[in-house]
Each structure stands twice: as structure tokens, then as C-alpha cells.
Amino acid sequence: MTSIHDLATPALLVDSGALDHNLAVMTEALPGERLRPHVKATKCTALARSQAARGHRGFTCATIREMEGMAAAGLGEDLLLANEVLDAARLGALDARVTVAIDSPETIAAAVRGGVREVLIDVNVGLPRCGCAPERAGALGDAARKAGLEVRGVMGYEGHVVGLEDATERAKRCRESMALLLAAHADVGGDVVSAGGTGTYACNTVGTEIQAGSYSLMDTAYAKLGLPFVQALSVWSTVVSVSEKYAVADCGLKSLGMDHGNPDVEGAAVWFCSDEHLTFAPEQPVSVGDRIRVLPAHVDPTVAYHERLHLVSGDEVVDVWEIDLRGW
């Protein structure tokens, strides 16, 4: 048995009890096809396999590499690339059911050229990112069908809403976004209305499927929302230097996604991160060699830095999962 105290640091830890809890809560809320887990947050086919075992057979991906890795892992029953791509040939070559988001004539042409057969019309529901204007969705759907593509329906990601801390406001703005998506869906047709994320998994009752990913591991940003998911992910770090007013641990900018700000350390104030260092002021004295759990502010870009995650129960490492969907 490997103990976490024997691991080289920094190392990603996933509390297996917390993970199980999160997976179970979500499956109860959104069973089977109601959830299309997004793999971008975790980039780990082993974790996806445990989601599939709970009945979620369709998955959402953000990159071609994620699609390839999921197909290679035998998890290609119904893969959605919820993103626009111009080089779809790698997708067309996959031994999997592949659906790709399109929002323009160019992405329709790319899907056809690449040998992709099924698409969703990606609709902008308020986040200034990909997706066509809602009123253009019908025409794009027609154009896609005319080009020989099967149009399964629509998708629209309310990414500007999922992180709102006020639950009432979040639900209200989610409804507004989904009204746009429903209008587009009326024009496009098809069985699928794909939407949502961890922050709106409960209030988004419009999506036929919800693309949540972060719920399985969680981060300190989502923790502020009062969701029934618990923090499963941490970066295990060693205290390498101690001064009078602060201490330094061996994780930093290359083991933590920083776009949501500094990570948290329980019982300590985090001062700043450097490439391989975290400077923090602990409330209780720490010693060189002590190990601490650092809680990332944003799960997705944190996981993407690491080669593997260590599934732990207490201090025991019960499994090691490769983060095998990194890169592009």
C-alpha cells in the first residue's frame, strides 16, 4: 500500500469518498442520458469510466484529443464535441458515434469534409463565445441537412450564468438563456437540447441533457455556490521552507490553474504563487517536511498540468489514474 506521505510532490489527490458522493448525487439528480458528463474538467478516461458505469453513456468533449482518447478507451458510444473545429478529419476517422457543434457555414463544411455525420447547432445564449445568434439557428440547421448532415438538435452553454453565486439570480438568468435555446430548437428540430454545467445542473430543466463536468472533483470557485458537491480534488504539497511570518510549499503556477485566483489552504492565508512555490501564512506553526492540501480555485486548468491523479482513502493511495486526455 502506498501512503500519500510517500508520494513525490506536488501531486494531485482525489478523495475517493468525496468523488463517490459527487458522482452519486449527480446521478440521482440527472440519471442516465439526462447527464452528458463533460470530460474537459477531468481529462481522465478512468474517471469517465466510473461515470459510464453509473449509467451515463454519452460524453461531452472540448477538444479533438479528448474525443480520440475517449473513443480509444471504448467510451465512444455517443461523443459530443461541444466546440467548433475546422480540422474535422480526425473526428471522422474515429471508431465512435461522433457529434460535433457547428455555428457557421465554415464549420458545416468542415464537418462534411472531415467525414463527421452528426451535428448540433450551437446557439449563443448570452456568453460571448461560440454559437450562432438564436434567430440564425434554423437556417443553419437547414444548411447542415442540405449538406448531408444529421442534425440532432441544439446546444447552448450558459457559461456566463453557471458561476453566479446568488442561486435565485442564477436560476432566473438560466431560464432567460434557455428561452433563447428553446426558440432556436423550435426552428431547428431534433431530439437533443444540450446545455448546462455544474452551476446550473439543478435549475436548468430545459436541457434534455446537462454537460456538467466540474461537479465530480470541484474547486473553490464552485464551492461558493452551495451545491451539494464536496471538494474531492487537492494538490498535495510539501512545506520546503519556513520563515517567521510565512511558509513555502512546493506547488505553484505550474500545478494550479490561476485564472480564478489563488488556491486555498485550510487554516492559512495564501499570499502568492510562483512557478513552483506557494507562499502562505499558517495560523498554526508548520515545519519543513510537513505536507498540506492545497485546494485549487479552478479545477479544469489545474488538472491539465498533471500527468496523473491519485485516488485516496484517508492516507492510503487506492488507485492511480492517468490524466490521459491532455493536449490537442
Added chain:
Amino acid sequence: MTSIHDLATPALLVDSGALDHNLAVMTEALPGERLRPHVKATKCTALARSQAARGHRGFTCATIREMEGMAAAGLGEDLLLANEVLDAARLGALDARVTVAIDSPETIAAAVRGGVREVLIDVNVGLPRCGCAPERAGALGDAARKAGLEVRGVMGYEGHVVGLEDATERAKRCRESMALLLAAHADVGGDVVSAGGTGTYACNTVGTEIQAGSYSLMDTAYAKLGLPFVQALSVWSTVVSVSEKYAVADCGLKSLGMDHGNPDVEGAAVWFCSDEHLTFAPEQPVSVGDRIRVLPAHVDPTVAYHERLHLVSGDEVVDVWEIDLRGW
């Protein structure tokens, strides 16, 4: 010949002319042993090899993995781990000259236990991170020698100074930091006074060697300092969606270090980054399928996300270098 237009995106590009310029300028300023290039910014033994070919045979590392990779690549003539570690056994096993920073009795004991023979006393010169108080350096040096270690001298990183935009202020505060390091050196002895970074390579005349790394590739943060180094690094990206007021390219939080803020795109205002997206408002219209160069704000955590960098001359990819020193 591969053209950059044939690359899958996002992809790291390094302009070979700009890289050559940066390497040449630095070697002229700090020839041979006066520069101990830091590999943490680039994590690439092929790039280190080109620095070694210019006469810099000693290198600085931030992680054990970097030390291992440099030794395995035959670049182990004089490797400094400018960082504190508790698990030094992997260092002691290397077929290389290994020097490690120590700043406490615990890190002295770790070096001895791990079979490391040479150390530098790491001195805090103002950055609240690793390093002993200057007045403790002499005693630590004595303790290290008593423990059987060879003490080569001192190191102290003025990391709180290297990014100051005002050159006069930067030079002044660098002098103040280096006064602390010199005082410690007087107590410790040894031949080596290792310090500095890209921002202070010229004004730090105290260090017998300068630990600069970012100068070779550069980023938009260092670009503000008016240094004679040019931007060599960019993230090559494809425009995948275009709306009335903005466009979206396929690079984001997983291909860009974000701790220094958003990247730059020439001729455009960057709005925000998502995991795999960059939303930006271009001054001139762009089309789906266009490709753009995105300039990272911070080179180190950007490079650490990528598997390889593409050395380019104009539109031609002249070489592909693995970023082979990632992880821990």
C-alpha cells in the same frame, strides 16, 4: 516542409530568428559561466543545448524532474537546483554534477541523506519565499560543511525586483537585495554568488552568475521592461467562430499561463479566456479559419501546458522541440 498553416492548433510557435537574437544578446552580455540559464521557463533540453553551444555549460533548474531530464540529455556538467527539496535521493542518483539550494537544517539533512555533495546557501534577499535570513547564512554554511557537504557559495533571487517596470527603481532595489546577498556571502565563503533573472541580467553586477531563463522566449510582462529581447513565443490559434462584435480562437486557459492576466493579440482587444477559447475583438474583420498569434503574458506556465514547440522561420516549421522537462 511543414507550414504553420498545416499545424493542429493550439500550437506553440518559437520564431527562430527572435530566439537566435535573444540568445546572442544575452551571451554577449553574460558570456560563458556568467550566465547559468534557468530551464524552468522553457523546460526544453533542445533549447538548453543551444544555450550550451553558446558557452553556457551550467544550468539552473526548479524541479527534480528538470534536473533528471538535463542529466539524461547529457547537459549535466554543472546543474543547480535553485530550490529546496526534502526528497533528494533522486538527485544523489544522477550522473551529473549536482548542486542544491539549502536554507534550513532539514534541507541540509535531506541533501546528505540523498547523497548530494554540493550546496549553495539560499538567502532571502527580499522576496517572501525560500531562503534563510541573511544573518543566518554563515551558521547554515558551517552546519552544511560539518555535515560533510561542499558549500560552493550563496544564491539569492530578487524575484520581487525583476518585474519592476521602472529601470532605475529596478536597479536600485536590485543593489539593495544584492547587498544582503554579499553580506551573507562574506559569512559563507565559496566561489559562487548566484542570483538574478531576465529583468535584472544587466543591472545585477554582483552575481558571479545570473539565473535568467525567460529572456530566450519572452512574454508580454517582460516586454514592458524595455529589455533588448524580443517576443519569440506565441500560441498559434485558429479562429473557430466569428460574431458581429468579437471572434473566438481555439486557445485558452489550458494553453496559456494566466497568472499575469490575459494574453495579447496584435490588432485586437482580448476580452477573456475560457478553457479552450479566447474571445477577442479584432480591429479588422477576421474570418473563420484565419489563424492568429497569441502572445502569452507569462512564458513559464504557458510552456508547461504544451508537449512541444515548433521552431519557425516565417511560415515554415524548421524544427520541433519536445518540452521534455515537464512534471515533477
